[in-house]
Amino acid sequence: MASDGWIDPRRNRSARSPFALSLFWRTFILLALLLGGGIFAWLQTFRAMEFEPRTVQAAQQIASLVNLSRTALRYADAINRVTVVKAMTDQESVRILPREPGDKYEPYEVDRFTRAIGAELRSRLGPETVVANSVNGASGLWVGFNIENDPYWMQADPQRLQPVAGKTYFVWMAIALIATLLGSAAIAGLINRPLKQLSFAASRIRDGEFDSRLDEHTATREIREVNMGFNRMARELAKVEEDRAVMLAGISHDLRTPLARLRLEAEMSVDDDEAKRNMAADIDQLDAIIDKFMDYARPGEVKLVPVHLSGVVDREIAAFRDTSQIRIESRVAIDTKVMADEIELGRVLANLFENARRYGRSTDTGIARVLISYARTGPWVILSVRDHGQGVAPEKLKQLTTPFFRGDAARTAATGAGLGLAIVEKAVQRMGGSFEVANAPDGGLVAHIRLKKAP
Known part of the structure; x- marks a missing residue:
């Protein structure tokens, strides 16, 4: 059965504040955003600071490998040169091949990291140095250099020059974010706990329970002062409620006694029936008003x-x-x-x-x-x-x-x-x-x- 004109108070509350958040969640979100932004800024700073040393180190390793290969081949005779090349291939995963004019290669320098390595290698090995990503369809890290005017290719393992993988950054960032969320939840809980206790105690006061007491020895000075003030207020309200109950009981008794006497005197001394009825109605009305006051002031439990x-x-x-x-x-x-x-x-x-x-x-x-x-x-x-x-x-x-x-x-x-x-x-x-x-x-x-x- 429908009820005409009903307005749901819950709907009004949601209309007033559709996106209201509790203090815990507001504190949690703000802390998480602050710490998460700090982690992201730290990551970007680390990557920027790590970029140049890593490129120099990677280029240094390849340049040293090229120089060692060049020196070993330059001073080896034809028979020993084959042995050197074979040993380098087996033990260091480095191949030395002659560079032909018809070789087709793809450039290695395609992004900021590889361009920095290419520039560093040319500065160490000479401007004629060629760095390729593949030669004649064979992928790898290829460095073209000269030994006594003879051009060669050196194929090295490309993993030597790989920057820190994005997956590694993602893993560490995920760990940092999880730690951030847990820390934010713990901090928000600590901040929110005394206020939650205050809210609960205030709701009990609203329901008429004046025995709620908050901790007056907490470590936070501001919270301690608020709790002490709340406890004083609760004690005063309890005393006011007790005084009110005693006063209302006294008023009810003291007013009804003369009203009862007035009714008795009206019945005994007034001859006019209509006046007697009117006086009795007035007395009944006064008695009803006293009942209303008592009902309104009734305790809340x-x-x-x-x-x-x-x-x-x-x-x-x-x-x-x-x-x-x-x-x-x-x-x-x-x-x-x-x-x-x-x-x-x-x-x-x-x-x-x-x-x-x-x-x-x-x-x-x-x-x-x-x-x-x-x-x-x-x-x-x-x-x-x-x-x-x-x-x-x-x-x-x-x-x-x-x-x-x-x-x-x-x-x-x-x-x-x-x-x-x-x-x-x-x-x-x-x-x-x-x-x-x-x-x-x-x-x-x-x-x-x-x-x-x-x-």
Whole structure:
């Protein structure tokens, strides 16, 4: 069953802050970005600083190999030269071949690293030095040089000149990033822990539990001062709450005693029946106002248990028997159960029915017609109480639950404390639910009570 005019408070919260992050995640992300940026900058600096020494070292090795090969071949006779070439091929993976005019080769210098090596080799071996990536289709590191005006190719292992592989950088960077994320999570947790404890203690204070205490001996001076201030506030609030309970109990007792005497004196000393009835009504009204004040100031702790919603509704409907003023129809299923305090829930419904009886009467009949419906939405049950009166101006709807606020002349013709809907909202919040008031599309006021569904 749908409920007209219901506005989900969760939807409003998400609309206000669709991308809200907790302090932990905000701190974690900022630390991770800072440290990750530092790692990337360090990597780029390392590569820049490592580039020139590596090229010089690589070119030095190849140049030394070429010079050794040139010297060994220059001073070896024809027979020993073959032996030298064979030994170099077997032991050092270096081949020496004559360079023919028709040899086809691909240039070695194709990027910044290889161009730097080529320039370094020419500076060490002479400007006529040729560096190739392949000769006649044979891949390798080929260096062309001269021995007594005879051109030769030397084929060396290309791995000698390979820079640090990108895979190596990736592995080490991944390890650094994982360490960064773990460190950021640990630091964010340490920063967030005292604030999380403060938030939890504040939520307990909000629920009326004033015995929450925070650590006043923590190592961080600012957190220690905040905790000490919070503990002082909690002690003061506990004392204020205790004084308030004692004061309200005293006020209730001290006011009801003279009211009882006034009722007795009116019954005994006033002869006019109409005046007697009016005086009794005034005394009843004062007594009801005292009850309203006591209900509004009631402590916030309640015990939630599974409650049959229809049973509580039917019981409160039975208290409004005068059909000349109010007629209530319930459409709540008998198997509907909610997590609530039965007495508090009954008080909520009684206040809503009384509010409808006073301010929600139809202009044509003068009778308040009230319809009670419900809806199940996920883990919640929404109970709707609707009258068919004149409703309230839209700009005043949010103020209806403000203590002592009166909406307009149409809805405040009767006298009262102005606490009915404020009591309802406070009681529903104590039971872990929410309360919403809206104008019905076709006239009248509708109140929505959202409570957790009982298992």
